[in-house]
Amino acid sequence: MSFVPIPAAVLNQWVRILGALEKKINRQSFETWLKPTRFSHVAERVLYIRVPSVEFQHVGDRYADLIMEAIDNLGLDLDRVQFEVPAPDPNANRVREDGGFGPQSSHSLNAPRSSRVNTGAGVGPEQSRFDWNSAALLNPRYQFDNFVTGPGNQFAYAAAQAVAERPAKAYNPLFVYGGVGLGKTHLMHAIGHQAKLRYPQYSISYISGEKFTNEMINMVRYEKMSTFRDKFRTVDILLIDDIQFLAGKERTQEEFFHTFNALHESNKQVVIASDRPPKELNDFEERLRSRFEWGLVVDVQPPDLETKVAILQRKAEAEQTTLPTDVALFIAGNVRTNVRELEGALTRLIAWCSMHGVEITLPTAQMCLKQFIDTQVRKITIEAIQRAVAEQFGMRVAELKQKNNSRQIVVPRQIAMYLAKQMTEASLPEIGRQFGGKHHTTVMHSIAKIDEQKRHDKDLARTLSKLQEILG
Numbered sequence: 001m002s003f004v005p006i007p008a009a010v011l012n013q014w015v016r017i018l019g020a021l022e023k024k025i026n027r028q029s030f031e032t033w034l035k036p037t038r039f040s041h042v043a044e045r046v047l048y049i050r051v052p053s054v055e056f057q058h059v060g061d062r063y064a065d066l067i068m069e070a071i072d073n074l075g076l077d078l079d080r081v082q083f084e085v086p087a088p089d090p091n092a093n094r095v096r097e098d099g100g101f102g103p104q105s106s107h108s109l110n111a112p113r114s115s116r117v118n119t120g121a122g123v124g125p126e127q128s129r130f131d132w133n134s135a136a137l138l139n140p141r142y143q144f145d146n147f148v149t150g151p152g153n154q155f156a157y158a159a160a161q162a163v164a165e166r167p168a169k170a171y172n173p174l175f176v177y178g179g180v181g182l183g184k185t186h187l188m189h190a191i192g193h194q195a196k197l198r199y200p201q202y203s204i205s206y207i208s209g210e211k212f213t214n215e216m217i218n219m220v221r222y223e224k225m226s227t228f229r230d231k232f233r234t235v236d237i238l239l240i241d242d243i244q245f246l247a248g249k250e251r252t253q254e255e256f257f258h259t260f261n262a263l264h265e266s267n268k269q270v271v272i273a274s275d276r277p278p279k280e281l282n283d284f285e286e287r288l289r290s291r292f293e294w295g296l297v298v299d300v301q302p303p304d305l306e307t308k309v310a311i312l313q314r315k316a317e318a319e320q321t322t323l324p325t326d327v328a329l330f331i332a333g334n335v336r337t338n339v340r341e342l343e344g345a346l347t348r349l350i351a352w353c354s355m356h357g358v359e360i361t362l363p364t365a366q367m368c369l370k371q372f373i374d375t376q377v378r379k380i381t382i383e384a385i386q387r388a389v390a391e392q393f394g395m396r397v398a399e400l401k402q403k404n405n406s407r408q409i410v411v412p413r414q415i416a417m418y419l420a421k422q423m424t425e426a427s428l429p430e431i432g433r434q435f436g437g438k439h440h441t442t443v444m445h446s447i448a449k450i451d452e453q454k455r456h457d458k459d460l461a462r463t464l465s466k467l468q469e470i471l472g
């Protein structure tokens with residue numbers, strides 16, 4: 001058997017990308033999610049990366065922006081990165097490539113954040129070039145029975161359960177909204193799991209607003225709109241997450257409008273999640289906004305202290321760890337609202353204690369989480385940055401978000417975007433969204449521009465440090 005060695009330069013591409021990512025994300029996430037990945041091969045300017053198990057299916061999605069950024073910064077000759085997930089257990093519940101569950105598809109693909117970073121398995125070049133496969137495995141961790149309820153989410157939970165039990169009969173559509181990391185995605189996946197148990201023959205599709213948009217753009221490009229339409233208009237349950245991403249995207253909204261009508265008219269269930277209520281979905285057509293209110297609109301509020309403690313205890317149990325109540329109270333009292341951050345604090349504590357071979361106690365928690373909690377306290381938001389920049393330049397925050405490209409507006413906006421990237425953990429698409437729906441490439445360009453300019457423009461450098469000081 002002949003052995004063809006992989007050229008070092010090719011192998012190194014992923015090593016170099018990992019090197020860049022390591023500097024941008026926290027150590028624990030890097031060690032957990034990226035370090036176990038392996039270079040597979042390169043074909044037609046697509047870099048194929050192997051991940052060890054299906055739990056890694058979201059890696060491509062989660063780090064898409066950073067990976068793209070690294071590819072661009074390193075000047076690598078690649079169009080895309082494709083993550084290969086090993087074939088899952090054929091009996092496991094999963095969503096089919098065409099939107100349904102079941103054994104028809106040999107492998108399931110994750111919904112990529114962008115058309116350039118994709119997670120999947122066994123995808124031929126023809127398929128991957130179109131990048132149309134949006135179906136995602138529902139996350140097995142997001143179930144109703146591990147969703148902790150409290151006053152802030154009880155109603156949303158009950159509504160989600162009703163929809164899973166009686167799709168298209170209880171509330172249609174179900175519109176769930178709320179702040180970051182409060183469990184909207186968890187509830188959507190739970191609906192998918194529960195409905196599948198009750199109605200095994202149903203085809204269920206989960207997709208993010210961003211992915212819906214990207215797929216549509218690709219399908220238009222490749223003149224495959226009928227495939228796109230068939231795919232979404234023939235499911236029994238459509239779960240669409242982060243609908244706010246469609247703001248200002250007229251063509252996508254038009255398409256979604258028809259998808260919605262087709263499903264609703266044929267008595268199929270639609271569930272929508274958003275970071276704000278329908279009325280506040282600016283840059284949305286009125287006919288869509290009003291349809292979102294046809295069924296039931298429920299919000300998810302931040303958890304109170306007791307719910308936070310219960311969430312922590314439940315997560316600790318799942319990790320087979322004992323969490324003393326005083327430690328749970330300490331974490332719950334210091335991590336403000338976001339459940340994702342609550343989980344992050346606990347994961348960090350468990351990892352730290354197991355690494356140092358010590359018990360979880362209040363003093364260890366205080367020591368180990370000190371930095372984490374300090375960062376929480378100092379957490380800077382994009383809104384705060386926008387306010388500071390607007391004040392500095394004597395303008396209104398709304399002007400930073402307008403589609404006005406005069407120099408008086410463009411420069412402050414670029415500065416605010418630059419600071420948002422430096423001082424928050426927001427992704428490029430998220431920054432774009434908060435600046436009136438700008439495309440992530442516009443954000444990337446703005447950041448690069450300020451980064452470049454500040455090197456030789458002393459006034460700009462001074463303004464930046466002043467703003468950083470005000471905000472920091």
Ligand SMILES: Nc1ncnc2c1ncn2[C@@H]1O[C@H](COP(=O)(O)OP(=O)(O)OP(=O)(O)O)[C@@H](O)[C@H]1O
Pocket residue numbers: 142146147148149153178179180181182183184185186187275311339340343
């Ligand atoms: N009530 C809850 N009980 C248990 N876990 C929860 C609860 N709420 C949120 N979580 C967990 O917190 C994490 C973040 O939740 P999720 O991704 O569903 O939030 P989200 O509202 O969709 O956030 P985003 O707006 O950022 O998309 C998940 O791991 C989820 O399992």
